[in-house]
Amino acid sequence: MWARDLFLGARFAVGGGRQGWTRTLLTAVGVGLGVALLLLATSVPEIIDNRSAREEARSAGTQYTETEPPRTERTMLTSDANTRFHGEQLYGRQLRAEGSDPILPPGVEKLPGPGEMIVSPALKEYLATDEGKVLAGRLDARVVGGIGDEGLLGPGELAFYKGSSDISLKSGAHRVEGFAQTEQQGEQPMDPTILLLVVVACAVLVMPIAAFVATAVRFGGERRDARLAALRLVGTDARMTRRIAAGESLVGALLGLVAGAWFFLLGRTSIAAMEISGISVFPSDVLPAPALVALIVLAVPVAAVLVTLFAMRGIAVEPLGVVRQSARRSRRLWWRLLPTAAGVLLLVPLAGSLTGDEADVDTKKIVAAVVLLLSGAVLLLPWAVERVVRKLSGGPLSWQLATRRLQLSSGVATRAVSGITIAVAGAIALQMVFTAVEAKATQDTGQDPALAQAQIYGQYTTVEQAAKLNKALKGTDGVKEAQGSLQAYVGLTGTTADGVSVTVGDCATLRELARIGDCREGQTFLARSSESDEPDEPQPERGDRLALDEIEGGGSKAAKDPRDRWTVPGSAKEVTSRKTADGQYTSGVMVTPSAMPVERLKEASYRAAVRTDLSDPEAMENVRTTVFQADPAYNIFEMKTRTTSGEFLGIQRGLTAASAAVLLLIGFSMIITTLEQLRERKRQLSVLVAFGTRRSTLGASVLWQTAVPVVLGLALATVFGLGLGWGLLRTMGQAKVDWLAFLPAVGVGFGVIAMVTLVSLPPLWRMMRPDGLRTE
Incomplete structure (x- = not known):
């Protein structure tokens, strides 16, 4: 009885004239749109899983260990080259082959040589625009190929791999043997x-x-x-009439399922051209759970x-x-x-x-x-x-x-x-x-954007590199002031304590970090933090010997080179450190370049604070270009009073x-x-x-x-x-x-x-x- 009445209602829906078809069509379109969105919603887990899988596949080679693998014909050196341009985040890496048959990142068919780069389709299209030509000047490499879908998070991602002959283990690059995940990484539980x-x-x-x-x-x-x-005039009772009405609605719902599948497939094919809040999706990722x-x-x-x-x-x-x-x-x-x-x-x-x-x-x-x-x-x-x-x-x-x-x-x-x-x-x-x-x-970050608008940080920096970047930053359009210094941790001989902080900079830079008063080249200072009475790191005194070739306390073994041992002079002046733009206090030893053999410092890093002209909208982009051309692996942090996870x-x-x-x-x-x-x-x-x-x-x-x-x-x-x-x-x-x-x-x-x-x-x-x- 139910099947008969539902079937009769279905016939009325299909053969009920213009009004019947209009109602059925409206129902089918409405249900179809709802079904299409439900199918899209059920595809979200698959979209997330596929994006995560591609992200792990291309970054697996950067899951570094404490011991670098041996050099082979398949290994390569790699380092970060991420950057931002007008609010858009670019994923980038520098690559250097160490053999004749190097491993390749996902989506890359041939490794770029020095001065060459392989880019994503979205980045290639962007570089051809007037605005993108400025970015092309920053990247400063010739496009020789494209990155396939398997190497991108989404079709709209801006990504590139740049060949380089400059990166090395000493400059902070890492040697990798492959881009396949070899160890199961423990996932952090969501808050x-x-x-x-x-x-x-x-x-x-x-x-x-x-x-x-x-x-x-x-x-x-x-x-x-x-x-x-x-x-009712031909003898149907009230219950039968309701079942017939349900049959009409059933036809609209079934047609709605078909329409929903069509809407979903139509949207799926065109989803690659859409980008909302920086999110783009490959059509192949949009797969609803069965x-x-x-x-x-x-x-x-x-x-x-x-x-x-x-x-x-x-x-x-x-x-x-x-x-x-x-x-x-x-x-x-x-x-x-x-x-x-x-x-x-x-x-x-x-x-x-x-x-x-x-x-x-x-x-x-x-x-x-x-x-x-x-x-x-x-x-x-x-x-x-x-x-x-x-x-x-x-x-x-x-x-x-x-x-x-x-x-x-x-x-x-x-x-x-x-x-x-x-x-x-x-x-x-x-x-x-x-x-x-x-x-x-x-x-709250504790940072003060009024003192500086950006901070630059880079590892494995030499004195020459730091001096060159300082000069370049001061000459960058839109930069009012730039103060850069070298920082390293050295061992305090005769102790097992953590390393002592050493900061190297000219008088103008040290004056921004501490209340040093009068300063001349060759002078040494002992900075004491005013933030806490109990500093986290050891505080050296006059006459203490520092092991420049070690980054932790000890110095028990004999130095290979006498220049690796340095004594804090008796003329060192005790000063109080200032709170810098990043909300931190600098303590430890502060020296001007000629006071210490700074070339002997191990794993020194570069840190600079930059104050820009707030009326120049391109000032920050000019800073990013200067830093990227000095070393793409350097990081730039814009000063913010608050940060969100x-x-x-x-x-x-x-x-x-x-x-x-x-x-x-x-x-x-x-x-x-x-x-x-x-x-x-x-x-x-x-x-x-x-x-x-x-x-x-x-x-x-x-x-x-x-x-x-x-x-x-x-x-x-x-x-x-x-x-x-x-x-x-x-x-x-x-x-x-x-x-x-x-x-x-x-x-x-x-x-x-x-x-x-x-x-x-x-x-x-x-x-x-x-x-x-x-x-x-």
């Missing part, structure tokens, strides 16, 4: 609060999609119900049937028409409160469970609580709209037309805003959690991309639903115009009819969103709550409504024409 943010975000972003699919299967429901009245695909294929048709049967409970399809406007029993409240109560019962016991760094996140309970509470908001919306519009009366004619329509049938208008209600409620809760997690993931920033970029997709879906859903309402009322609108009702009055009535459920929906979303956010913050042990977090989400909600209203106005004017009086 529980960040994991909570991810779990909540997944639930919040998927819920509106599910609501949209449920709404899509009801597209064109009023006209379909009217057509079903004709079946188990989740099977779940979607089963759940969507079943949901279509159940939603249709549930929606028709309050409709009496009689032989002479559909009875939905007569007085009926008010919507019950008690069962609509059950999901909210269940969500609260799940969330309350979790209070304080995520206060530790190693706390376990009960993802199942949190997801269930989020889903139940967001569902509670949607279930309460029809009841709230019914209760409010029942008491509305009087006012302008447009207001009366809108309120009367809502009093007679508010179901379609309520369904139209269910998605935005879920989205706004979830966004408010997510924003509250996001703010709390961001506060935890963000730390990279893990959190990655999640933030992912949330931005997902939120944009969900908002587009919600906007499309509301546009289709609004157009459906207008199409259902086309004849009524034309009759009112024929009787002399002004078009502006009818337009205002449509606006009011949309505005009332929207305002009530956003009000419910605010209450539920703040409540859910407060409950989630309690799991983190957060006492401080931002109760104004709802403002941005509600503002976006109103913005979506305004967009939908503007889009629906042109069809509204067309539907008021006299030809709307014609009937078939």
Whole structure:
């Protein structure tokens, strides 16, 4: 019986004339978009896994050990060459073959020689632009090839491999034998609060999609119900009629699955050209999990049937028409409160469970609580709209037309805003959690950007290299001041203590690091940190002997060269160190270049502070170019008062991309639903115009009819969103709550409504024409 009635409904959906096909097409498109986004959501784990696998494959060769492997025909030397240009991060490495058959990084067919580089397709395209020509001058190499997909994180990544004859083990390069992971690296567990943010975000972003699919299967429901009245004339009973209606919806859902697969494949082929928040994805990475695909294929048709049967409970399809406007029993409240109560019962016991760094996140309970509470908001919306519009009366004619329509049938208008209600409620809760997690993931650096805008750090630097880079920085356009020094750790003879810090610089540089007063070349200073009374490293005294060829305490063995032993002169002046732009204090021995045989220092590093002209937008790029051309392995850090963890920033970029997709879906859903309402009322609108009702009055009535459920929906979303956010913050042990977090989400909600209203106005004017009086 069920199969027969469902099949009959399917035949009506396919052969029901233009109106039947229109409804089926609307349902298929709506369900298809929802299914496409669900398929994309199920592909996210595969996207992440594939990106991580490629990242490990190309960086595995840099998993260095304390002992360098022996040189062979297959080994190569490599060092970092990462850089930034106008906010874009470039992945780069310098390569130098040590034999005739060197190993190759993933995606590279031939190793570049000195003065050559192999680039990603995106970087090659960028270098051809006017802006990219400046970057080409920084990289200063001829493009001889491209990097394949297996060597890139995404199609939009800017990456390059540059050949070099200058890098060596002494300059800080490392010898590698391959780019395949040989040791299993232990993964650091994700911070529980960040994991909570991810779990909540997944639930919040998927819920509106599910609501949209449920709404899509009801597209064109009023006209379909009217057509079903004709079946009662030929002897069908009420149950059979409902099953036939479910069969019609089932066809739309099945076609929606096909359309969703097509939308998904279409988007998959064009996803390589998209980049949101710096994230780009290869089409081959977008592979939904088979188990989740099977779940979607089963759940969507079943949901279509159940939603249709549930929606028709309050409709009496009689032989002479559909009875939905007569007085009926008010919507019950008690069962609509059950999901909210269940969500609260799940969330309350979790209070304080995520206060530790190693706390376990009960993802199942949190997801269930989020889903139940967001569902509670949607279930309460029809009841709230019914209760409010029942008491509305009087006012302008447009207001009366809108309120009367809502009093007679508010179901379609309520369904139209269910998605935005879920989205706004979830966004408010997510924003509250996001703010709390961001506060935890963000730390004060102690840096002072007013003293310097950038710090440069490089390892394995010689005196000549440091002097050359100092001169180049001071001559760089946009640089007001640059102070660079050499730093190294040396052994303190006769002790087993850690190494003593030695800083080498001219008087101007040392004056920035400590209060040295008068200074002349050849002078030595003993810097004492004013930050703590108990310094972490040993403090040398006058007469102490330092082992320049060692980086830790000891010096017990005899020196191979007498120049490797140096005595702190008795004339050394004790000074107090200053807090530098990076928030650190420099202690230990400070010398001018001629006071010590600095060429004997082992593993000396270069550190410089650069102050730029803030009115020159290219000053920082000029600094990066100067440093890169001196040594691409040197690091440049922009001074910031606060810093945020990279893990959190990655999640933030992912949330931005997902939120944009969900908002587009919600906007499309509301546009289709609004157009459906207008199409259902086309004849009524034309009759009112024929009787002399002004078009502006009818337009205002449509606006009011949309505005009332929207305002009530956003009000419910605010209450539920703040409540859910407060409950989630309690799991983190957060006492401080931002109760104004709802403002941005509600503002976006109103913005979506305004967009939908503007889009629906042109069809509204067309539907008021006299030809709307014609009937078939």
